[in-house]
Amino acid sequence: MSHVPPSVSPRPVPQALHDALQQRFGERCSAALAVRQQHGRDESPFDVDPPELVVFCESTEEVAFVLQQAHAHAVPVIPYGAGSSLEGHLLAVQGGISLDVSRMSRVLQVRENDLSVTVQAGVTREQLNSEIRHTGLFFPLDPGANASIGGMTATRASGTNAVRYGTMRENVLALTVVTADGRIVRTGTHARKSSAGYDLTRLFVGSEGTLGVITEITVRIYPQPEHVAAAVVQFPTIGDAVNTTIQIIQLGVPIARCELLDAHAVRAVNRYDKLELAESPMLLMEFHGSAAGVQEQAELVQEIAAGQGGSAFEWAHLPEDRNRLWKARHNALFAGLQLKPGSRSVTTDTCVPISRLAECVVETAQEADASGLPYMMVGHVGDGNFHMLYLVDPAIPAERALAESLNHRQAQRAIRAGGTCTGEHGIGLHKMDLLQEEAGEEAIDLMRTLKQALDPRNILNPGKIFTL
Incomplete structure (x- = not known):
């Protein structure tokens, strides 16, 4: 699979920063190649050099320390949860530090009477449901992978239950976020609604780690159905x-x-x-x-x-x-990958208004059939979201190029139908050009303004969503 070059030269971790992190975290700060490689790959088809360091944080305060130090040295920080991203979100395209929050795995408070729960970012959806099962309540969002709640929040995930219960956008009530310079900010409340000021919670939901590092999340939970x-x-x-x-x-x-x-x-x-x-x-x-x-x-x-x-x-x-x-x-x-052993998948996840779903699905399938590439289609079609998975041989660049071309046409078809190039995976590294087509230059400029205001040194997951 082709190597994806960084948009700018990697920013190395200076020895002073390495020493400060090593002193604070000890063995939880690792430069071991195996650990770095583990944090330099996700489920996307991209090959990128791994981060220079991996730091395992266990609290919001530790995350703040890492960001304070990284900000002082202008070194990139890429949040890492379960590693299940499909669009290259966690790849260190400009080098730097992978900030692993998987050890932040405590369910902090269950408010049964308020139908809400607060968790650390590394709690996975399966873990959450296991820990609250005795209450008769459950967290319904189910993207398939056992993703972390922090990662699901950062990508505005949804999944199989979204047609009834909504996406992370509707189900996140409050957040604790660490900003690029290490400030700890709390957004939202435990109330079901609020008209107080800017909706900072929604600003960070779906920001893909580019505006702040999410460390705690309060989400809605629901009674288990009879x-x-x-x-x-x-x-x-x-x-x-x-x-x-x-x-x-x-x-x-x-x-x-x-x-x-x-x-x-x-x-x-x-x-x-x-x-x-x-x-x-x-x-x-x-x-x-x-x-x-x-x-x-x-x-x-x-x-x-x-x-x-x-x-x-x-x-x-x-x-x-x-x-x-x-x-x-x-x-x-994983079942699809077995249809062509040794292959890698190139996927996309468009979403369209329900009235346009049939034509988009049928046209996409017809194009896929004509291409000759092995593929399969699955979809959360109750909310107009469907996925294509093309199987390509890593040793044949033409197959990868063909799959990407098919995905691009599918996304453009969705945009023309009034839909989106990504229903739940996010933009990451993979769909930056498609976001440009969907949102337009004025909207992208506004996003850049927000990014530069909150992260002026461009250290938070740089090279994702759009270029600066």
Whole structure:
């Protein structure tokens, strides 16, 4: 896979900074090659030199110390959580320090009566749900990977449940953030709404580590539904599956999850998870509510699906059966890679208004078929978001170029339809040119103004989202 050059020369870590961090953190400040390499790769297709140092922080105050020192020396700092980024967010394109918050893994306060919880940035979504299960509450956002809550906040993540519960934008109430010069700032409150001043919380949600390092997050949590049922239904074509989704949403059915897998994705998960699903376009759905409510939703959805040629409607009421299906969906990326051993994936995640979803999905699939590249399509189609995964041989640059060209055309199609080049992955290193097309120069200039005001020395995850 091609090496991605930094936009400017790397900024080395001076010995004085190294010494200060070594003295404060001891063994938690590492220059070991293996540790640096681990923090210099994510799930994106890019190869970039690793950071010069890795520092493992365990508190907001430690993060502040690192940033104070780095700011004084104008050295880049790249926040690192679970390492599951798909767009190159955590790559050290200008060198510097990888600031690992994975050890900041405490659930700080659960407010059951207020339906909120405050966690450190390194807490993962699975850990959070495990620790609050006894309360009868849960955190519904589920991007697939066991991502950290800090990383999910920084990328404004969503996932399979977003059609009912929203994205991180709607579910973050308050933050603790460390600024580029090491100041500790608290935004938001535990109240469900506020009109007090600028909405700084939303400024940092989705900022991808370029405006501050998020160390604590207060998020909404929800009562576990009384009854849950999952269903699988097959369709003759991918267009039939998507048109079913559109009707479900436009009729106001409060479906919790509605996931699309094309025939290639179904074949991949069958092999990877040893399932026996019919290898045709499929919707995987989930319904939450009372037993009567779930039954009513399911009957209506089954009727809609039948009208679009849907067949083989299968139910999964038992938790172990549902979990097996959703595990297969979450493993789709890794399952897809097994379709072409030794390959790497080039992905994208456009999102469009629901009324334009069918045409965008069908046109994208037609282009992919014509390209000859192995691929699969999955999507959180309940909110208009779908992903393409192209499998390319790292030794054949032309395959990578073709996949990137297909992704670019898909994103442009989404933008023309009034949608976005990224529904949940973020911009990172990968989609900077597409953000320019989507937002326009005036909006990018405003983003640059915010960046320069909050990070005048450009040390926070430099080289991402846009160029300065």
